[in-house]
Amino acid sequence: MDILTFLAQGFAVALEPQHLFLALIGCALGTLIGALPGLGPVNGVALMIPLTFNFGLTPTAALILLVSIYYGCMYGGRISSILLNIPGDEPAMMTTLDGYPMALKGRGGEALGLSGVASFIGATVATIGLTLFAPLLVGFAIRFGPAEYFALFVLAFATIGGVTSGSLTKSFIAACLGLLLGTVGIDAVSSVPRYTFGWFELYDGIDFIVALVGLFAISECLVFLEDTRHGSKPTMKLGSAIPGMRSAWQCSPTIARSSLIGFIAGVLPGAGAALGSFLSYTLEKRWLGRRGDFGRGDPRGVAAPEAGNNAAAGGALIPMLSLGIPGSGTTAVLLALLLSMNITPGPLLFAQQPEMVWGLVAALFIGNVMLLVLNIPLVGFFAKVLQAPGWFLMPMVVMVAFVGVYSLSNSAFDLYLMLAFGVLGYVLRKLEIPTVPVVLGLLLGGQMEYNMRRAMSISGGDWSILWNSGISIGIYAFAITLIVAGLVFGWMVKQRM
Amino acid sequence: MHEPGMDAGRIPGVIGDRIAGVVLAVLAAGAWWHSHSFATGFMQPVGPGAFPRLVSVPLGLLALYLILRPGFNQRWPHRAALLRQVGALLLLGGYAVFLEPWGFLPASLVTVIVLVRLFGAPWKPSLASGTILTVGLYALFEFALGMPLPNMPGLSW
Incomplete structure (x- = not known):
C-alpha cells in the first residue's frame, strides 16, 4: 500500500520534537479559543497567522500549529455550549440544544465527557477519510485544466450558500462582493492598477489577513459592545466526566452515523463544519423520531452535532489540500497561510512535497489523541476559563488583532483598513449577509481570474472553452444540483419547524 | 447559520436590505463602468477589465433582487x-x-x-x-x- 508508506513517512515528520510540541500548544490553545464565546476557529487561526510569520516557522511547522488550533477549536466550542448555553463558535450552536438541558440536570460533566469522545471519533473518522480520499481526488484533479478549475471555483461559491444559511441571494451577494474586492490592486497579468484610485497603499491589493481580522475579530467586538450588561455567568456544578464514556458507548450508532454525515458535509467545497453539525443533528432527530428526546437533554443530541462538526472539520481539509479550494472559512485562512508562504495547494503539492502533506495528516492523528486527553480529564480547567469577563477578553482580542496586523507590514494604513473591514463586517452581519463568502471571494478571486484568463488565452478568446469539457459540465451540473438540493432541504426544514 | 427558533433578534429588513441593495447596485454599476478604463495589453484575448465585469453583473442583478424582495435583518443597535x-x-x-x-x-x-x-x-x-x-x-x-x-x-x- 502506497498510502501506508507515505503515512509512515508522515509520522516520522510529525514525531519530530518541535512538531510534537507545536501540536500540543496548538491543541491546548485551540481548545481555549474554541471555548471562549465569540472567538471561533476563524478568529483564532486568523489571529495566529501574523504570529506564525514572526516565529519564523517552516511551512510544515506553521501548518501543524494552525491545524492543531483548528481541530482544538472544534473540541473547545462545545464547552461553553454545554455549560453556558452560548456556542463557543458557530459549529457548536447545535450542541446547545441538548447540551445545556443536560447541564441543567446536573449532567454537565457527563455531557462534556460524551461530547469529547464523540468529537474524537468524528475527527478520527475524518482524518482516516482524508488519508484515503485526498490521494484519490488528487489523481482525478491532475487532469484538470484552467477551465475545470474555473468551474470548481464556481462550484465552491455555489455551495457556500449551504442548505441552512438564511438567504441564498445574500450568500451570492457576499461572494460577488468578495470577488470584486479581490480585484483591487495591480493586475498580475497586465500590471494595470485596478480600483486603487491613486492610493499607493492599495497597489498590492487588499491584504487578506487584514480584511479577515477586521471582518471577524473587530466586528465581533462591535457586536459585543451592543450589550455590555453581560450578567455574571452562573457557575454550574460539573460532575464527573467519566459517566460520559459509558453514554458514549450507548450512543455509538449515533456517533457513527453523524461522523459519516459530517464528513460528507465537510468535503463539499464551501460548506464546512457548521453544516456538518446541523445536518447530523437534524438527520439524527429525524432518524430517531419518537425514540429520541431531542431538545430536552438527550445525550444523543449532544453526540450527533459534536461528531458531525469534528468530522466536517477534517473533511473540509480535503478540498483545501488536494484542489486548493477551501471548504470553510477556517480552511480558507489555512489556504491563505500556505499561499503567503509561496505554497500552492493542489495536486502538485502531493507530488512535490509529500513530507509536508503526510506530516500534517500524521500530526492530525497525534493531535486528536492529545485533544482527547486534554478534553476529558482536564475539561474542568477549560471550564474555569469561561469565567473570565467579556470586558477583559474582548479588549485582549482587539489588541492582539492590532499588534498582529501591525507587525505584518508596520503600516498604520493596514490598521485603518482593518477597522473599515470591521465596520463592513458588522453591517453585513446586521443585514444577515454572511461574511465567510466575502472572505472566500477575496482569497480565491485572484486564482479564479487567473484560471479564467489562462483558459481564454488557450482558446484565443473563445468563451465556450469554459464549458466545453465533460469534467467542467459535470462540475457545473453538480453545483446546480447542490443549489437545488439546498433549496429543497431548506424548504423541508421550514415546513417541519 | 440561522437555526429557526433562535431568531429572537430578527426584524424584517425592508429598509436595511433596500438601502444595502441600492448601495450594492451603485457599486456594481460603478465597478462595471470603471473597468472599461483598464487598458487591455498586447496579445491578451481578455483584458484586466473582463473579470470585474463578469462579477459586477451578478452583483448588480442580485442587488436589484434584494431591493425588490428584501429579507430579514438582525436588530439594529440602539x-x-x-x-x-x-x-x-x-x-x-x-x-x-x-x-x-x-x-x-x-x-x-x-x-x-x-x-x-x-x-x-x-x-x-x-x-x-x-x-x-x-x-x-x-x-x-x-x-x-x-x-x-x-x-x-x-x-x-
Whole structure:
C-alpha cells in the first residue's frame, strides 16, 4: 500500500520534537479559543497567522500549529455550549440544544465527557477519510485544466450558500462582493492598477489577513459592545466526566452515523463544519423520531452535532489540500497561510512535497489523541476559563488583532483598513449577509481570474472553452444540483419547524 | 447559520436590505463602468477589465433582487450601543494614528483602559486590566516573540 508508506513517512515528520510540541500548544490553545464565546476557529487561526510569520516557522511547522488550533477549536466550542448555553463558535450552536438541558440536570460533566469522545471519533473518522480520499481526488484533479478549475471555483461559491444559511441571494451577494474586492490592486497579468484610485497603499491589493481580522475579530467586538450588561455567568456544578464514556458507548450508532454525515458535509467545497453539525443533528432527530428526546437533554443530541462538526472539520481539509479550494472559512485562512508562504495547494503539492502533506495528516492523528486527553480529564480547567469577563477578553482580542496586523507590514494604513473591514463586517452581519463568502471571494478571486484568463488565452478568446469539457459540465451540473438540493432541504426544514 | 427558533433578534429588513441593495447596485454599476478604463495589453484575448465585469453583473442583478424582495435583518443597535461602538471606533482609529509617534506602551495603555471602560467595567478593574494587558502584550511580543514594536520616542533598546 502506497498510502501506508507515505503515512509512515508522515509520522516520522510529525514525531519530530518541535512538531510534537507545536501540536500540543496548538491543541491546548485551540481548545481555549474554541471555548471562549465569540472567538471561533476563524478568529483564532486568523489571529495566529501574523504570529506564525514572526516565529519564523517552516511551512510544515506553521501548518501543524494552525491545524492543531483548528481541530482544538472544534473540541473547545462545545464547552461553553454545554455549560453556558452560548456556542463557543458557530459549529457548536447545535450542541446547545441538548447540551445545556443536560447541564441543567446536573449532567454537565457527563455531557462534556460524551461530547469529547464523540468529537474524537468524528475527527478520527475524518482524518482516516482524508488519508484515503485526498490521494484519490488528487489523481482525478491532475487532469484538470484552467477551465475545470474555473468551474470548481464556481462550484465552491455555489455551495457556500449551504442548505441552512438564511438567504441564498445574500450568500451570492457576499461572494460577488468578495470577488470584486479581490480585484483591487495591480493586475498580475497586465500590471494595470485596478480600483486603487491613486492610493499607493492599495497597489498590492487588499491584504487578506487584514480584511479577515477586521471582518471577524473587530466586528465581533462591535457586536459585543451592543450589550455590555453581560450578567455574571452562573457557575454550574460539573460532575464527573467519566459517566460520559459509558453514554458514549450507548450512543455509538449515533456517533457513527453523524461522523459519516459530517464528513460528507465537510468535503463539499464551501460548506464546512457548521453544516456538518446541523445536518447530523437534524438527520439524527429525524432518524430517531419518537425514540429520541431531542431538545430536552438527550445525550444523543449532544453526540450527533459534536461528531458531525469534528468530522466536517477534517473533511473540509480535503478540498483545501488536494484542489486548493477551501471548504470553510477556517480552511480558507489555512489556504491563505500556505499561499503567503509561496505554497500552492493542489495536486502538485502531493507530488512535490509529500513530507509536508503526510506530516500534517500524521500530526492530525497525534493531535486528536492529545485533544482527547486534554478534553476529558482536564475539561474542568477549560471550564474555569469561561469565567473570565467579556470586558477583559474582548479588549485582549482587539489588541492582539492590532499588534498582529501591525507587525505584518508596520503600516498604520493596514490598521485603518482593518477597522473599515470591521465596520463592513458588522453591517453585513446586521443585514444577515454572511461574511465567510466575502472572505472566500477575496482569497480565491485572484486564482479564479487567473484560471479564467489562462483558459481564454488557450482558446484565443473563445468563451465556450469554459464549458466545453465533460469534467467542467459535470462540475457545473453538480453545483446546480447542490443549489437545488439546498433549496429543497431548506424548504423541508421550514415546513417541519 | 440561522437555526429557526433562535431568531429572537430578527426584524424584517425592508429598509436595511433596500438601502444595502441600492448601495450594492451603485457599486456594481460603478465597478462595471470603471473597468472599461483598464487598458487591455498586447496579445491578451481578455483584458484586466473582463473579470470585474463578469462579477459586477451578478452583483448588480442580485442587488436589484434584494431591493425588490428584501429579507430579514438582525436588530439594529440602539442609541446607547451605537454611541459605544462609534466611541470604540474613534478610539481605535486614534490608536492607529498615535501608535507610531507615541510608541506602543503609552498609546496602548490609554487605549486599553478606555476600551475596557467602554466594555462596561468600572474604573478600578479597567486601570488594573489595562496595565496588565499592555505590559503583558509588550513582554510577549517584544521579548518572547521578538517582534519589534514602536518604542516611545527617546527610549529604545
